[in-house]
Amino acid sequence: MASERLTPLSEDFSSWYNELVYRADLADLSPVRGSMVIRPYGYALWENIQDTLDGMFKASGHENLYFPMLIPVSYFEREKQHVEGFSPELAVVTHAGGKELEEPLAIRPTSETIIGEMYSKWIQSYRDLPLLYNQWCNVMRWELRTRPFLRTTEFLWQEGHTAHAGAEEALEEAFRMVNIYAEFARDHAAIPVVVGEKTEGERFAGALRTFAIEGLMRDARALQCGTSHYMGENFARAFDITFSDEHNRLRYVHTTSWGVSTRLIGAVIMAHGDDQGLIMPPRLAPIQVVVVPIFRGDEPEVSRQVLDEAQGVAQELSAAGVRVKVDTREGLSPGWKFNDWEQKGVPLRIELGPRDLKAGQVVLVERIERGKASLDRSEVAAAVPARLEEFHRELYARAGEFRDAHTFTVDDYPSFRQRVEQGWVYAVHCGRPECEQEIQQDTKATPRCIPFDGPAGEGSCVRCGEPSAYPRRVIFSRAY
């Protein structure tokens, strides 16, 4: 409960995160190793994330559908890199209906293989292309070290899977989707992500190119928030997905896949939180405004008036499209409630007591600076929606300032080693996997991405001096 002190973020980030997830009612431990229960407050955040992204997917021409969760284990073996990437993490059903199965079935860690099988059936002609499908579902990857939202054996996500007549069109799709993720992160989650391409060592198992959005968390570590992959013909060849083109020639399709998951909840927690707890981006916040009526125990008639006024304020805000809650809980002090809602990250709090009632005003407290201001009662419904939009911009700016203050451009390895402890490092790199591994062993930092609009990358590798492999610098960082 909120009455005990939350470990401050500045003191111990990891404890802060773990405590906050449970204390803010986002999730709970479950009896099954590595999996979690997503509680209503956390799930409502996920529903808002889903609604927003789903609208963006549909507006860009995608349709939803649903594939089976169980996939024959043999399917994974058809794409060589894919099986190497995923087989160590599979959970396998060997018995069902009281009998041993003839072929074991894996719970999907991702659905490329079963989708490949179906696409080979559905696609015959160029007229069937492109296929632009997406699925919202649960997936399972048997991880050894788990943390709520960031890495759990079961998680919720969406996986888009598209098939195209040619490479150019498929690549365009992969770019489009990573850019939609970036737009979502910036405009809804208020996280100023960087968009770029993964190096070979960080690519998805089976992809030719992987694009990603990366956010900087408040412990100066990076979090990959969404990825989009161009598969070329890899899965088309593995699952025989061919089509007759306009000239009646049989060709392989080019496929993409792209996904974001409940990990985005972890991103929201870690990109915005502070010593007091969560700070919810208003456009995704399950509760945008909480109204706390302040009672005096000895004046029941006044308390009733205060409560009526609080409900009236909430009704006006609700009618103005604001997600609002009145905290009518009994037996808890106003101060306790303030802390509780601050810990839960509600962007705006309205306090309303007998004196405010008399003065025809309310007190408005915003979550970032926790500054208080009086607001005329008659202006609440008009002022609050605008104030929420302003809050979004402030939160985005705050995250951007933090990121900029923790981003460094370095040209020599001693600086690299020093700066990578403090955040993101832009460096020239040779692109050799061995060199990446040496850097990781030395500093725990990995190449996050090669940003599309990052600084140019000519010159020699910051670590080994070999020539640069990329036209732009690589972001290195410690990461989740």
Add this chain to the structure above:
Amino acid sequence: MASERLTPLSEDFSSWYNELVYRADLADLSPVRGSMVIRPYGYALWENIQDTLDGMFKASGHENLYFPMLIPVSYFEREKQHVEGFSPELAVVTHAGGKELEEPLAIRPTSETIIGEMYSKWIQSYRDLPLLYNQWCNVMRWELRTRPFLRTTEFLWQEGHTAHAGAEEALEEAFRMVNIYAEFARDHAAIPVVVGEKTEGERFAGALRTFAIEGLMRDARALQCGTSHYMGENFARAFDITFSDEHNRLRYVHTTSWGVSTRLIGAVIMAHGDDQGLIMPPRLAPIQVVVVPIFRGDEPEVSRQVLDEAQGVAQELSAAGVRVKVDTREGLSPGWKFNDWEQKGVPLRIELGPRDLKAGQVVLVERIERGKASLDRSEVAAAVPARLEEFHRELYARAGEFRDAHTFTVDDYPSFRQRVEQGWVYAVHCGRPECEQEIQQDTKATPRCIPFDGPAGEGSCVRCGEPSAYPRRVIFSRAY
């Protein structure tokens, strides 16, 4: 494809159903036994069902959350009837991450057990009650005989799970939810369901009372479309879910659970379809209106004008809140397209050719009677939404007339045997499970429910002559 003839419903209902599911692009067979792929057209119907029900759940005070899919097998053994009901159908994960698990984990067939475990942790005091939670998810029951949407090993559903301080309040919740299902079926799916209670033999494994909505399909068989269960203290005792009441006494909570699934898609197909294919209830239809432009190949300028006009009509309808699609597919005749959209059950079709363009009109064809009528071009946006509402009422009335024509009240067993071949039979019953079984062996009919508002049930059992067990007559029917 729609070019081949669909087996008429009147000729062979079972073939009609199986063919239609695939030909109308609702679902496809999957490579995994007993499971299906839900294709975009079928999934869009499910999304509309979800959105509607989710709004009704939230309006009645429920919140969504998410529990892990894997449940320790030992949990099922804690409630005696529950394990008997579900253990033959479990799919079990025995290996994960390349190792054998210490305890096998079952894929949830339903989540009472893991939810019971969590509720025992979350509920301490009467102040924590009621808990009104719901989960949308996939579940798995290893069935031997499967049919798309009606019975598949994996299916999608929602499961509500609530905990209450007393029996009366929990029973009220179970009633409330079965009535919400009935409201949904009638007002959105246009299915005139009967609401009633299950007999002992048809109860959920672990429930004290089970309520259900039952619909009559067009082959005169019943389909259970949704259930709501009152568990009493059964799961509370099995999982030790206790609370301190106002007088500081430790008591067990009373729980409920309630669910509907992708089976509702089967209900929509079978309650409304006809020889031509599906008939979609307009409030749930993925496409409410299809606009088919009719071209003449030799006049490209006229064709362009027709297409522009068709797009204009669609834009107006879309702005009026109608889900509309223009069929711009090339190389297909208008007649082929008409058949295709009739098979997919789109409620209204607008045909628009060069002559209509000149006359300033469109042709409106409705799916039930397939009657054609001219409509002034300027009236389309105003007339169509009203026509869709009328369509809903007509479809509901049509299903009601069919049900009434196939519902019989009988007082002797020879009539029972004859009538139960033709539909629903209202009969007095003794309530003995052995007598139910004899009836089933003889006629394949089972007790569907004891309707809340059905005819009185005094007298002696239609089969064995023993005294009636219930205040009302029981509906017997062959069922899915």
